């Protein structure tokens with residue numbers, strides 16, 4: 340979109356086949372799939388650039404550790420992540436993940452997952468192999484681990500910006516920043532009219548992908564799905580010495596947060612062990628993990644706290660607990676350059692909210708901390724179930 344792009348007026352609302360509210364990864368993935376299915380797409384976001392959960396996370400598509408339907412969705416999205424990385428020009432690595440085991444119970448949980456999966460998907464590692472993945476000369480405190488083959492990594496600081504810029508350049512694609520959706524109603528020709536802070540827009544199909552802010556637009560729907568905001572403390576550090584971490588690094592506390600691990604027979608024993616030996620981590624509902632960005636800096640996290648509205652205050656003791664654990668795994672100290680709070684939608688009802696709020700208005704929110712992992716697979720499914728395929732506009736323009 341440039342300065343000459345038409346602006347909507349009350350008497351003449353602009354029209355596209357599909358309108359997506361929210362330029363986080365869920366909205367952009369829906370927009371990309373709709374465009375490739377042959378539909379014109381407008382994306383609006385209230386901010387001047389995306390600064391939501393999709394830029395505050397680890398950039399980790401945690402595919403291998405999903406289970407059931409989420410696993411299928413995550414696997415469906417995997418090739419799409421790689422395809423759009425190529426087309427939109429953002430970095431994506433088939434780097435997998437390494438889970439560090441520091442106790443026999445942790446190793447047992449990893450062994451159980453490895454046995455349950457096809458050969459090669461979850462490979463057990465020796466202590467020396469895990470230490471090598473971490474760039475450590477010694478393996479003190481590590482007794483083994485596992486490599487999760489199918490996980491992907493992207494750089495969360497740039498991915499959504501690149502994807503949005505790419506969409507905006509495609510025939511039939513437009514991204515309008517600083518344009519907030521305020522409400523929805525009937526439009527002309529049975530379309531939906533979206534009232535925005537810059538005038539009305541109309542579309543045949545609207546996807547509302549506003550992450551944890553569903554309650555601002557649809558309070559009853561959010562209440563029915565018991566959506567709460569989960570706040571996480573994160574930090575970024577540049578290592579003192581050269582470090583080359585390909586995979587995402589996960590730990591025992593990560594195992595307690597992903598279903599593929601918690602389904603195994605030893606999960607309860609692991610939960611009890613963490614509660615006994617690392618109560619400070621259990622208290623902050625930690626998932627001690629980290630990833631390395633292409634610029635070398637480390638994204639470190641994280642803690643979890645749940646509320647309808649999140650207090651903005653970051654407890655220093657939480658960061659200290661996370662750092663202490665991470666330094667132990669890395670075998671070196673880390674110096675913090677930045678801290679931030681990330682927020683995502685959470686619900687005890689289930690990990691996905693997909694609801695027809697009105698004819699032609701579909702609300703999509705991932706209500707668990709796996710929106711990066713599920714984004715493209717979920718978009719693929721929602722576009723296929725809401726829009727009949729057409730000849731792609733991108734191809735028509737060639």
Ligand SMILES: Cc1cc2nc3c(=O)[nH]c(=O)nc-3n(C[C@H](O)[C@H](O)[C@H](O)COP(=O)(O)OP(=O)(O)OC[C@H]3O[C@@H](n4cnc5c(N)ncnc54)[C@H](O)[C@@H]3O)c2cc1C
Pocket residue numbers: 360361362363364365366383384385386388389390391392393394395396397398399400401518519520521548549550551552555556571572573640641680681682683684704705707708709710711712713
């Ligand atoms: C710290 C942290 C770590 C995480 N780690 C991982 C991980 O390792 N792997 C993983 O898979 N997931 C992870 N997640 C979860 C993942 O980041 C989210 O599930 C995902 O980013 C949600 O994407 P979204 O597009 O729904 O939301 P967001 O990225 O928050 O985007 C929503 C957008 O909607 C816009 N918006 C809101 N209201 C309006 C309105 N009325 N009008 C117009 N625009 C509006 C906002 O401005 C925003 O840009 C993590 C999340 C956090 C916070």
